Amino acid sequence: MSIGLATARSVVDEALAVGRQHGFKPLTVVVLDAGGHVVAAAREDGASNNRFEIAHGKAYGALALGMGSRALMERAEQQAYFISAAAAALGGRLIPVPGGVIVRGDDGAVEGAVGISGDTSDNDETAAAKAIQAVGLTAQVA
Amino acid sequence: MSIGLATARSVVDEALAVGRQHGFKPLTVVVLDAGGHVVAAAREDGASNNRFEIAHGKAYGALALGMGSRALMERAEQQAYFISAAAAALGGRLIPVPGGVIVRGDDGAVEGAVGISGDTSDNDETAAAKAIQAVGLTAQVA
Amino acid sequence: MSIGLATARSVVDEALAVGRQHGFKPLTVVVLDAGGHVVAAAREDGASNNRFEIAHGKAYGALALGMGSRALMERAEQQAYFISAAAAALGGRLIPVPGGVIVRGDDGAVEGAVGISGDTSDNDETAAAKAIQAVGLTAQVA
Amino acid sequence: MSIGLATARSVVDEALAVGRQHGFKPLTVVVLDAGGHVVAAAREDGASNNRFEIAHGKAYGALALGMGSRALMERAEQQAYFISAAAAALGGRLIPVPGGVIVRGDDGAVEGAVGISGDTSDNDETAAAKAIQAVGLTAQVA
Numbered sequence: 239m240s241i242g243l244a245t246a247r248s249v250v251d252e253a254l255a256v257g258r259q260h261g262f263k264p265l266t267v268v269v270l271d272a273g274g275h276v277v278a279a280a281r282e283d284g285a286s287n288n289r290f291e292i293a294h295g296k297a298y299g300a301l302a303l304g305m306g307s308r309a310l311m312e313r314a315e316q317q318a319y320f321i322s323a324a325a326a327a328l329g330g331r332l333i334p335v336p337g338g339v340i341v342r343g344d345d346g347a348v349e350g351a352v353g354i355s356g357d358t359s360d361n362d363e364t365a366a367a368k369a370i371q372a373v374g375l376t377a378q379v380a
Numbered sequence: 381m382s383i384g385l386a387t388a389r390s391v392v393d394e395a396l397a398v399g400r401q402h403g404f405k406p407l408t409v410v411v412l413d414a415g416g417h418v419v420a421a422a423r424e425d426g427a428s429n430n431r432f433e434i435a436h437g438k439a440y441g442a443l444a445l446g447m448g449s450r451a452l453m454e455r456a457e458q459q460a461y462f463i464s465a466a467a468a469a470l471g472g473r474l475i476p477v478p479g480g481v482i483v484r485g486d487d488g489a490v491e492g493a494v495g496i497s498g499d500t501s502d503n504d505e506t507a508a509a510k511a512i513q514a515v516g517l518t519a520q521v522a
Numbered sequence: 523m524s525i526g527l528a529t530a531r532s533v534v535d536e537a538l539a540v541g542r543q544h545g546f547k548p549l550t551v552v553v554l555d556a557g558g559h560v561v562a563a564a565r566e567d568g569a570s571n572n573r574f575e576i577a578h579g580k581a582y583g584a585l586a587l588g589m590g591s592r593a594l595m596e597r598a599e600q601q602a603y604f605i606s607a608a609a610a611a612l613g614g615r616l617i618p619v620p621g622g623v624i625v626r627g628d629d630g631a632v633e634g635a636v637g638i639s640g641d642t643s644d645n646d647e648t649a650a651a652k653a654i655q656a657v658g659l660t661a662q663v664a
Numbered sequence: 665m666s667i668g669l670a671t672a673r674s675v676v677d678e679a680l681a682v683g684r685q686h687g688f689k690p691l692t693v694v695v696l697d698a699g700g701h702v703v704a705a706a707r708e709d710g711a712s713n714n715r716f717e718i719a720h721g722k723a724y725g726a727l728a729l730g731m732g733s734r735a736l737m738e739r740a741e742q743q744a745y746f747i748s749a750a751a752a753a754l755g756g757r758l759i760p761v762p763g764g765v766i767v768r769g770d771d772g773a774v775e776g777a778v779g780i781s782g783d784t785s786d787n788d789e790t791a792a793a794k795a796i797q798a799v800g801l802t803a804q805v806a
């Protein structure tokens with residue numbers, strides 16, 4: 239089952255709450271369904287102009303290749319040319335640093351992905367993973 | 381002053397409420413700041429895959445040329461080649477049918493835009509305009 | 523001889539002066555050299571976000587096909603598919619309405635082009651042509 | 665408050681004056697508003713064809729990610745694949761070397777950005793920072 243709007247908005251709220259709780263810089267959160275299409279997004283005041291595109295690319299790229307964007311980073315460190323070519327093939331919709339987390343349901347099926355950008359990549363990922371868990375779903379970071 | 385996240389989320393909520401009240405088909409709502417960058421978005425369950433891109437293009441195109449997307453449609457009916465060329469110049473981020481509404485503040489300054497897609501273009505525009513007015517801002521549909 | 527910066531800035535100043543004198547809406551003026559590369563640009567306060575791209579496309583398209591953008595419009599009215607395909611071939615850098623004017627020197631050689639957007643296409647063209655003439659050069663509108 | 669044309673043109677003049685005073689190679693200066701849209705540009709005689717695009721990408725990328733382009737370079741030196749992917753996500757509008765400087769007002773708010781290309785990246789940045797300070801605004805280089 240793909241993520242619906244109610245769940246997506248809860249994930250956004252939870253992620254922003256994590257950010258505020260930890261004192262992260264302003265976050266931008268994007269939630270995609272299993273097909274990689276936008277369900278919900280929010281960009282906090284003070285976030286720079288194009289954080290949506292970065293957060294989106296983390297989530298879209300994760301679903302595109304079936305691994306959290308942390309695994310995309312690991313691949314980029316080994317074979318930068320592959321990730322560069324994949325990003326080009328996807329029209330730029332792949333950002334290979336942590337913060338793009340795949341969402342799985344009880345049965346292990348992919349339900350969507352969450353992308354966050356704004357603080358360090360590690361903190362972006364933390365906010366995404368905690369938010370996914372807070373709504374009772376499973377986070378796949380790599 | 382550009383639209384912030386709190387206002388943008390209120391606009392999204394109001395627009396979805398209008399849609400439910402009138403029995404519109406599932407709506408996708410995108411709110412952009414004055415620079416044309418995503419602040420908030422929501423796509424209701426049952427909306428087709430790429431409604432975000434359509435709603436986004438209505439709002440982005442409105443801000444790009446400084447007129448509601450209803451005026452873009454009127455121009456397209458007179459000079460389709462101009463609107464087609466403008467869309468290409470903007471990387472496809474211009475959708476010339478009603479539903480892209482510029483948001484102005486008390487002083488008349490542009491604060492952002494709202495794009496909605498899902499029902500008829502006229503109904504999409506109605507939801508956008510009502511939502512903007514509900515949060516105390518001014519809607520420019522053409 | 524291609525347009526240099528001093529001449530380009532004079533053209534911008536003259537065009538903005540024409541706009542103010544006639545009460546035109548805020549204008550955006552782009553001056554390209556003979557190779558189609560930006561030499562100078564100015565976007566007046568109150569002009570919408572992407573007027574640079576529109577003004578640029580008028581001037582770039584004019585140089586691309588060797589005719590003022592009024593002639594591109596006439597061609598679009600006869601063969602919209604040709605202009606649409608040409609715009610695509612040029613990465614969207616062709617806007618086929620008046621306001622893109624080729625600049626020629628005493629010897630008739632192409633020295634560059636001026637693109638203006640903001641008021642009606644006819645008024646945009648008037649501002650461009652008058653500005654070119656004011657600096658002692660020849661304007662080719664079609 | 666976003667940068668208006670009068671301020672943008674003063675920044676261009678100051679930057680070109682710095683260039684001449686220090687004997688820099690011909691400079692291209694682009695000033696963007698807070699939304700990343702062109703307000704003013706000038707390319708000095710002798711500058712190569714596409715210096716506008718380079719200067720633009722320094723300024724646009726700085727606003728996109730909320731850091732001067734010197735910080736983009738530092739990130740590129742650590743994670744080239746991230747900056748490469750971000751550039752692709754932004755349609756190529758990100759050039760990660762010094763010379764893209766964010767402009768802030770008295771209250772610290774982002775008012776726009778200046779991008780300069782033509783001499784060494786360090787000198788490009790110097791011209792941008794000095795020009796921003798000369799008009800009474802604050803320059804953020806990283």
